[in-house]
Amino acid sequence: MRYNPAKIEKKWRKKWFKEKTYEPDLVRAKNPYYNLMMFPYPSAEGLHIGSVRTFTGVDIYGRFKRMQGHDVFEPIGLDGFGIHSENYALRINQHPMKLAKVTEKNFYRQLSEIGNAFAWRERLETYDPAYYQHTQWLFIQMFKHNLAYRKKAKVNWCPSCLTVLADEQVIAGKCERCGTPVVKKDLEQWFFKITDYAERLLANIEKLDWSDPIKTAQRNWIGKSEGAELEFRIKNHESSIKVFTTRPDTLFGATYMVLAPEHPLLANSTLQMANREAVEKYIQAAAQKSEIERTAAGKEKTGIEVKGVSAVNPANQEAIPIWISDYVLATYGTGAIMAVPAHDERDFEFAKKFKLPILQVIEPNSSFIVVISRSLNKNFYEQIQKFAKVTPGTGTWNGLNLIYTEEVGKVFDIAEKNFTSGPWYIHSEGPVKKILLHAADGKNERFDWGNKDEFRKAYEFGIKIEIKKEQLDFSDVYAAYIGEGVLINSGKFNGLKSEEAKWAITKAVGGEKKVQYRLRDWLISRQRYWGPPIPMIFCNDCGWQPVPDKDLPVKLPFIREFRPTGTGASPLASVKSFHQVKCPKCQGRARRETDVSDTFFDSAWYFLRYPSVHAKISKLEIPWDQEITRRWLPVDMYIGGAEHSVLHLLYSRFMTMALHDWGLVHFEEPFATFRAHGLITKNGAKMSKSKGNIVSPDSYMKAYGVDAIRLYLAFLAPLTEGGDFRDSGIRGITRFLMRVWNFYQDPKIKLARVSDEKIQKLVSQTIQKVSRDIQNLQYNTAISALMIAMSGFEKSPENVSKEDRMQFLKLLSPLAPFITEELWSIWKQKGTIHHSRWPEARVEKASDTAEFIIQINGKTRAILEFPRNISEAGISASLAKNNALAKFFIAPPKKVVFIPGRLINFVI
RNA sequence: GGGAGAGUGGCGGAAUUGGUAUACGCGGUUGACUUAAAAUCAACUGUCCAUUUGGACUUGAGGGUUCGAGUCCCUCCUCUCCCACCA
Numbered sequence: 005m006r007y008n009p010a011k012i013e014k015k016w017r018k019k020w021f022k023e024k025t026y027e028p029d030l031v032r033a034k035n036p037y038y039n040l041m042m043f044p045y046p047s048a049e050g051l052h053i054g055s056v057r058t059f060t061g062v063d064i065y066g067r068f069k070r071m072q073g074h075d076v077f078e079p080i081g082l083d084g085f086g087i088h089s090e091n092y093a094l095r096i097n098q099h100p101m102k103l104a105k106v107t108e109k110n111f112y113r114q115l116s117e118i119g120n121a122f123a124w125r126e127r128l129e130t131y132d133p134a135y136y137q138h139t140q141w142l143f144i145q146m147f148k149h150n151l152a153y154r155k156k157a158k159v160n161w162c163p164s165c166l167t168v169l170a171d172e173q174v175i176a177g178k179c180e181r182c183g184t185p186v187v188k189k190d191l192e193q194w195f196f197k198i199t200d201y202a203e204r205l206l207a208n209i210e211k212l213d214w215s216d217p218i219k220t221a222q223r224n225w226i227g228k229s230e231g232a233e234l235e236f237r238i239k240n241h242e243s244s245i246k247v248f249t250t251r252p253d254t255l256f257g258a259t260y261m262v263l264a265p266e267h268p269l270l271a272n273s274t275l276q277m278a279n280r281e282a283v284e285k286y287i288q289a290a291a292q293k294s295e296i297e298r299t300a301a302g303k304e305k306t307g308i309e310v311k312g313v314s315a316v317n318p319a320n321q322e323a324i325p326i327w328i329s330d331y332v333l334a335t336y337g338t339g340a341i342m343a344v345p346a347h348d349e350r351d352f353e354f355a356k357k358f359k360l361p362i363l364q365v366i367e368p369n370s371s372f373i374v375v376i377s378r379s380l381n382k383n384f385y386e387q388i389q390k391f392a393k394v395t396p397g398t399g400t401w402n403g404l405n406l407i408y409t410e411e412v413g414k415v416f417d418i419a420e421k422n423f424t425s426g427p428w429y430i431h432s433e434g435p436v437k438k439i440l441l442h443a444a445d446g447k448n449e450r451f452d453w454g455n456k457d458e459f460r461k462a463y464e465f466g467i468k469i470e471i472k473k474e475q476l477d478f479s480d481v482y483a484a485y486i487g488e489g490v491l492i493n494s495g496k497f498n499g500l501k502s503e504e505a506k507w508a509i510t511k512a513v514g515g516e517k518k519v520q521y522r523l524r525d526w527l528i529s530r531q532r533y534w535g536p537p538i539p540m541i542f543c544n545d546c547g548w549q550p551v552p553d554k555d556l557p558v559k560l561p562f563i564r565e566f567r568p569t570g571t572g573a574s575p576l577a578s579v580k581s582f583h584q585v586k587c588p589k590c591q592g593r594a595r596r597e598t599d600v601s602d603t604f605f606d607s608a609w610y611f612l613r614y615p616s617v618h619a620k621i622s623k624l625e626i627p628w629d630q631e632i633t634r635r636w637l638p639v640d641m642y643i644g645g646a647e648h649s650v651l652h653l654l655y656s657r658f659m660t661m662a663l664h665d666w667g668l669v670h671f672e673e674p675f676a677t678f679r680a681h682g683l684i685t686k687n688g689a690k691m692s693k694s695k696g697n698i699v700s701p702d703s704y705m706k707a708y709g710v711d712a713i714r715l716y717l718a719f720l721a722p723l724t725e726g727g728d729f730r731d732s733g734i735r736g737i738t739r740f741l742m743r744v745w746n747f748y749q750d751p752k753i754k755l756a757r758v759s760d761e762k763i764q765k766l767v768s769q770t771i772q773k774v775s776r777d778i779q780n781l782q783y784n785t786a787i788s789a790l791m792i793a794m795s796g797f798e799k800s801p802e803n804v805s806k807e808d809r810m811q812f813l814k815l816l817s818p819l820a821p822f823i824t825e826e827l828w829s830i831w832k833q834k835g836t837i838h839h840s841r842w843p844e845a846r847v848e849k850a851s852d853t854a855e856f857i858i859q860i861n862g863k864t865r866a867i868l869e870f871p872r873n874i875s876e877a878g879i880s881a882s883l884a885k886n887n888a889l890a891k892f893f894i895a896p897p898k899k900v901v902f903i904p905g906r907l908i909n910f911v912i
Numbered sequence: 913g914g915g916a917g918a919g920u921g922g923c924g925g926a927a928u929u930g931g932u933a934u935a936c937g938c939g940g941u942u943g944a945c946u947u948a949a950a951a952u953c954a955a956c957u958g959u960c961c962a963u964u965u966g967g968a969c970u971u972g973a974g975g976g977u978u979c980g981a982g983u984c985c986c987u988c989c990u991c992u993c994c995c996a997c998c999a
Contacts, residue, residue, distance in 0.1 A: 646993080650994090730938090732924085784925070857932065859980070861979075899979060901980075909979050
C-alpha cells in the first residue's frame with residue numbers, strides 16, 4: 005500500500021474525535037496531568053508555522069506523558085478579545101464581533117489539523133459571554149477585596165491606537181503594537197493593586213521550576229530595592245518633600261533636591277516661587293514630551309531651579325536649592341530625590357551641567373579585602389607571589405597584605421578576615437573584573453566587580469570590600485557605592501562605615517526604613533470597544549457599585565461605531581442604552597462604566613476555567629468547580645513564548661495568589677513548570693504580516709502530511725531554541741517516514757520471536773534516549789535516535805521481533821501520531837497506540853567487557869574492548885603487545901591515568 | 913548604559929556535562945537502476961600533507977588550569993534577545 009498521509013490523517017482525526025480519545029475523565033481521572041500551552045490570540049491570518057511548532061511541540065510532550073500512564077488534559081481556546089484583534093478588525097475594516105466568528109472557525113480548523121490531542125470539548129473563547137461573565141465576576145471580587153481601585157493618573161497614551169497602555173506595553177517609550185511614541189495623558193482609571201503582592205511574587209520565584217532567564221526577568225521587573233524615606237522641610241513653608249533613597253548614609257552630601265515635573269508640591273500656590281512662570285513652562289513642556297523623548301538613552305539632562313524656595317537638609321540644617329528635572333520619575337519612589345552628586349552618576353552629571361556643589365561624604369577605606377579559596381593550589385600561590393614581587397615595597401607577603409593588579413593599576417590590601425576558617429586570598433591575575441569565590445561546599449560563585457547587586461551578595465556572604473581612594477576614579481559609581489567606605493564631612497557620623505551609617509542617619513533625622521519596588525499597579529481600564537465591559541456602576545449618591553451577580557454578564561453590545569473615539573472615552577460612552585442604568589443600591593439614576601478591561605485580565609485566569617468548562621456552576625458562583633480544580637491544578641507543564649515572561653506570567657501569578665488568599669483555590673502558584681519555546685523566524689525576522697514573511701502551515705501540511713511537518717519542526721532544534729525557517733530539510737523527514745511505512749508493510753512477514761542481541765541492544769538504547777530526550781523537550785535528538793534505530797532494523801528486518809517493532813512505533817507515536825496509529829492497526833494491535841504503555845528499556849546485563857578509550861598524551865589512539873574490571877597493569881601489559889600501539893611504548897610512560905572501565909591515558 | 917544568552921563543517925544542528933569533536937538530517941560528489949529525468953539504493957563528503965598503512969591541524973581570537981578542554985578560568989572580538997534615567 006502506498007503511504008497516503010492525507011487519507012490516514014483524515015481517518016484517524018475523525019475516529020479520535022468521535023471516540024473522545026483525548027478527553028480525560030475530568031471528574032475521576034486517577035493520574036491527572038495538566039499539559040498547557042499559552043492559548044493563541046487569533047488573527048485572521050491564521051496560524052503561522054511558528055505557532056504550529058509550539059503547539060505540536062507541547063503536544064509531543066503531552067502524548068509522551070499520556071503513554072507514561074497519566075490522564076493528560078490538553079485544552080485549547082482563543083484569547084480573542086483585545087487590541088490585537090481589534091486593530092486587525094480596524095485595518096481590514098470589519099466589525100470585530102463579526103470577524104471573531106470568522107477567525108474562530110479558521111483557527112479551530114487549523115488547530116484540528118495539526119494532530120494535537122486537544123480536549124476539544126473544553127475549549128473556550130475569552131470573548132464568549134459565557135466566559136467573560138466570570139471575568140467580570142472576578143473583577144467584582146477584586147473590587148470587593150480592595151484590590152481594584154480608581155486613580156486619576158498620568159497614563160501612557162498611544163496617539164495612534166488612541167488608547168491607554170500599561171507600562172508593560174510601552175517598549176522604550178513606544179507603543180508595543182504600532183511603535184508610535186507614547187505620550188502622557190491624565191485619565192481616571194481602574195487599577196489592580198499588584199504591588200500589594202510584590203514581595204510574595206518576588207519571594208515565590210525561588211520555588212518555581214521555570215527557566216532561569218524568565219525568573220530573572222520577573223525579579224528585575226518587580227525590582228526590589230531597600231532604602232529609607234527621608235523628609236526634607238521647606239524653608240519658611242509648612243510643607244515638606246519626602247524622598248526615597250538607598251543611600252541615606254550620603255545624606256550630608258545632598259547638596260540639592262530634584263522634583264519630577266509632576267510632583268504635587270509644584271502645584272501648591274502658596275509656595276513663593278520667584279520664577280513660577282518659567283517653572284510652569286518647564287512642567288508643561290515636560291508633559292508634552294513623549295516618553296521616548298524623556299527617556300532617550302544618553303540624552304542630556306534638562307532642568308530648572310525653583311527660585312525663592314529652598315529645602316533644608318535634615319542632617320545639617322543647611323538650606324539647599326530645589327530643582328525640577330524630568331530625569332526624576334514621578335511614578336517611582338516619591339517623585340522626588342535628594343541629589344548626592346558625589347555618589348550618584350546621574351546627579352553628578354546634572355550637578356556638573358548646572359554648576360551645583362558636589363560634596364564628597366564617603367571616603368573609601370584604605371584596606372581592600374577580598375576573597376577567596378580555601379583550596380589554595382600551588383598555582384594560586386605562584387600567581388600571588390608573582391604579583392607581590394612585581395610591586396616591591398608595597399607590603400609584606402607573608403602576612404598577605406598587598407597585591408598588584410593591572411586594571412586599577414594599583415595596590416590592594418589582602419588581609420585575612422574573620423572567616424571561620426581560612427585563609428582566604430585574592431584570586432586574580434590581571435584586571436580584577438570578576439571575583440571567584442570558593443564557597444565552603446566546594447561550589448564556585450562568581451561576583452561581578454561592576455555589579456552592585458553581586459557585590460551586595462558578596463557583602464552578605466561576609467566579605468568586606470573596601471576601596472582605596474586613589475585606586476578608583478570617583479566616577480566609578482558602583483565600586484564607590486558598594487565599597488564599604490567611611491563617612492567624612494558628615495558631622496558626628498564621621499568615621500562610621502557606610503552600612504552602619506545608613507541606619508544611624510536615617511534614625512537621627514526621623515526617617516524610616518523602606519522597601520521600594522519598581523513594579524507598579526496594573527492598569528486595567530481600556531478605552532476601547534473589544535473587551536469585557538468593566539462591571540461597575542457609578543452613582544452620585546452611592547459611589548462605585550459592582551454590578552450584582554445576577555445581572556452578569558454585562559454584555560458587550562453590538563454597536564456600529566466601535567472605533568476608538570480619540571477623546572479618551574470608550575466607544576461605549578456614546579451608547580446611552582448601555583450606560584444609563586439604575587444604581588444597584590438606591591435604584592437612582594446611575595452611569596455604567598464604559599471602559600473595558602485589559603486582555604491580560606482575560607488570560608490571567610483562563611487555565612482555571614478549562615477543566616471546569618462543563619462543570620455545573622451557576623454564574624453566581626466561583627467560576628470553577630472546587631473538586632475538579634483540586635484534581636487538576638496547578639498546571640503541570642506550561643509552555644509559551646518568552647515574550648510573556650513578565651506580563652502574562654506575572655499577572656497570572658498575582659491573580660492566583662489573590663484567589664488563594666480568598667480561599668478560592670488551594671495553591672499560590674499557577675504553573676509548576678514553565679518552559680519558554682524558541683522563536684521561529686523567517687529570513688531572520690519575526691514572522692509578521694507587515695513584514696510579509698508569514699509562512700502558512702496549510703500548504704506544507706497538504707503537500708507533505710501533518711506527521712512530516714510535526715517531525716520536521718521538531719527536528720529543527722530543541723523546542724526551547726528558535727531558528728530560521730527553511731524548508732530545505734523536509735525531504736530527510738519524508739524519506740524517513742517512507743522508510744518507516746515500507747518497513748511495516750507486511751504484517752504477515754515471518755519474524756524471529758525474539759530479536760537478536762544486536763537489535764535488542766539497539767531497541768533498548770533507543771528507548772532510553774528517546775525517553776530522556778522527550779522529557780527534556782529535545783525532540784531533535786529523539787528523532788535522530790529513531791532514525792538510527794530504523795537504519796539498524798533495515799539491515800536485518802527478519803531479526804526484528806514483532807514486539808520490538810511495536811516498541812519502535814510507540815516511541816515514534818508522540819511525534820508522528822497518524823502514521824504510527826495506522827501501522828499499529830495494520831499490525832492488528834488492540835486499541836489506540838496513543839493509550840498504549842510507553843516502553844521501558846530492558847535492564848541490560850552489565851556486560852563483562854567494556855570499551856576502553858586508549859589515549860597517548862591525551863590523544864585518543866584506539867578504542868579497545870577489555871574485561872570491565874581489568875586493572876591498570878593488565879591493560880598496560882596487553883597494550884604493549886599491540887602492534888599498532890607498540891611504537892608508543894619504547895620507553896616506559898612517565899605517568900598513567902587510569903579510569904577503571906573507561907579510559908587509560910599514557911603520558912610519554 | 914544594565915541584564916540574559918550564543919559563537920562547532922557549505923547549512924540546521926549532535927557531543928551521557930572534563931574523556932573518540934562534527935551524531936542525525938539537508939546540501940554536494942561518484943556510482944547502480946533508467947532511453948532520459950525524478951524517485952530510490954550504495955559509497956564518499958571538516959581542512960592540509962602523504963595518498964598505502966598513515967600523519968598534522970581543527971569548535972570566534974588569544975592565553976591559562978588539567979594526563980586530557982567545544983565543555984572550566986582570564987582577556988578580547990562578534991552576534992541575538994530582554995530591559996532601559998527605578999534614586
